Amino acid sequence: MDMSERKLQILQAIILNYLETAEPVGSRTISRRFLMDLSSATIRNEMSDLEEMGLIEQPHTSAGRIPSSKGYRLYVDQLMKRDSVDDQQVGILMNLLKNKTLQLDSLLKEIGDLLATLTKYTTVVTMPHLKKSALKHLQLMPLDEHSAVLVLVTDGNIVRNHVIPLVRRLEPETMYHISDVLNKELSGLSVTQMDLTLIQKIKRECQVDSEVMESLLNAISDTLQHADDGDVFTSGATNILSFPEFSDIARARSLLEFLGQKDQILHLVNMEDKSTGPGLKIRIGTENQIEQLHDCSIVTANYRYGDRTIGTISVVGPMRMDYKKVVSALEGLMQDFPNLFAPGADPPQITQEDNHGKS
Amino acid sequence: MDMSERKLQILQAIILNYLETAEPVGSRTISRRFLMDLSSATIRNEMSDLEEMGLIEQPHTSAGRIPSSKGYRLYVDQLMKRDSVDDQQVGILMNLLKNKTLQLDSLLKEIGDLLATLTKYTTVVTMPHLKKSALKHLQLMPLDEHSAVLVLVTDGNIVRNHVIPLVRRLEPETMYHISDVLNKELSGLSVTQMDLTLIQKIKRECQVDSEVMESLLNAISDTLQHADDGDVFTSGATNILSFPEFSDIARARSLLEFLGQKDQILHLVNMEDKSTGPGLKIRIGTENQIEQLHDCSIVTANYRYGDRTIGTISVVGPMRMDYKKVVSALEGLMQDFPNLFAPGADPPQITQEDNHGKS
């Protein structure tokens, strides 16, 4: 069976109508609303073909048709046009963000919030992995007899801190000294790049009583190793409850619970999928591995800082999602992303994922 | 109408049965399950009285009775006994927490998570207000040409940080110097205790070019003033969806959305209520001012650090909540709270809210 232009039009009509109404679409509706020069009977024949091709399906015999995962996929890949109206919305959003913060993590949270408000779906933002980020500065701060604070700043000005125990009191001056050495040796590196040789070198350079130094370095290395491997920030989760596809409370619950599990989310958005290139990644309905997401679609963008992809911004919604709007919003966002960050921030430049291979 | 012992027994029976089944309780059920020496007819007469007193109500004429807010209130105030089984559970929970962290905020998050798991309800923990906490240490860290990080540590080892812009480059040594002065002058104080005289004094002592100093102090003071006035941490929000009283999706949604609004939550838990003493605060159904909470009950405990009440831990559930379990858990928690924190932490001691006036 060949794929005529007309079939595509009908598929698109079904999808557009279904996105709007969430009701199965009948042949007469299409004939009246979209293709007035064809009778419903003709459209019925075409729909029958489309169903055979697996692009649409029928909830029951005497109902209209709804798009299948495969149908949405075809729509997203071939039929969908970008929307400049949404681009404008993104522009407004970006202006809200500009110069608002010097810190990448708060910026990302703001983006998540605004994107959830704009799209009315749920957004999931993964923060940069500490381990993959380059350290910009690190410092020990005296706290009390038994503890000190280790403060780490990574590129993007993300600050992490951890209280570490001391075997015995250290003078502030000693700490400053150690901090200087640590900084000299470690800044610019990522956690994965730190090895034993480096640690030995630091130990020598500090010239501090080796017992203290030993425990201190252990604590620091512990902190670095166990630092959360990427935080997840979710916004607009309750938006899901407003869609009729989630009026079944059990379904809604299982999805919301899934969205609450950081490790699962991380696993999901970081999952590599050979078929998609560098741009946005769109997963539709049953294309998702995870069962809780079989009724959902997820659009994911990777953001970059410097030359590394370090995190993701995703929009989660029902399969009957306004793909055009979401894709426009995310693409617009990724385009403007580099300009968002600190007007004259030092050397680092956030660059967008280049979209080569896409028109 | 007087309140006989028997009426109380019947009320208690209704409540216990309703907690279990979520179904209106009929006279025959009580006669069979709880008070076998009385006929259903007798119980019916008593129930009629209880209804007239406003302690129970009837969804419709031919249904059993369910407790009213007033009924639960009486139960909570007079009938409910503490439960030692739950105490044991709390004991286990406490052991899980012990020595886990040196930082009050992560400890509180853990508590929230565990309490949500234990009770199967939703927990809401408010973090200490920065403005009310005493500063333990504060420090400026160099970052790059245009910015520095201000790190604040409050009692409880809660670390906050903020990137602040610099009008021009400062040497690390200068920053250390400024930090020392700031520390000397400010540590031990809370934000509310800092005034203009103090700032002037700091300016003099630093002996740094006054333009730089001016902008720096402004930024710091900005940071302190605008520091989030208490963060809110919610755990187990989706538990709500498992209760039949929230099978209506609109109701569930409005509650979940309410729980997502930090400012509203803060307003709620900090609301002073003259009628309750120092111990736990229990708000049942319509006793809550906020409309979204009319079907819910909230049990709130204040935690203290040193001599100040600085935050709250709450459990939110349906009105048909297992008050005994929740109250036992929270009371047990507050009792052990002081022992939880850092084995040999410096001077500060977390003390519990004393329960005088309670048996």
Add this chain to the structure above:
DNA sequence: TGTTAGCACTCCTCATCATTGAGTGCTAAC
């Protein structure tokens, strides 16, 4: 050969109606 009108058929939706049963309130007897 592609398009369309017509028609029988399917099956969901909704309203109606009767049945059932849990529960009540009242009364009269114990």
Add this chain to the structure above:
DNA sequence: GTTAGCACTCAATGATGAGGAGTGCTAACA
């Protein structure tokens, strides 16, 4: 004061049928 008995109420359940949206098929048409 307690209880048995009885009439009554009303939500829940399930059966029934009308209405309607939509389909698939067939036959006629351009």
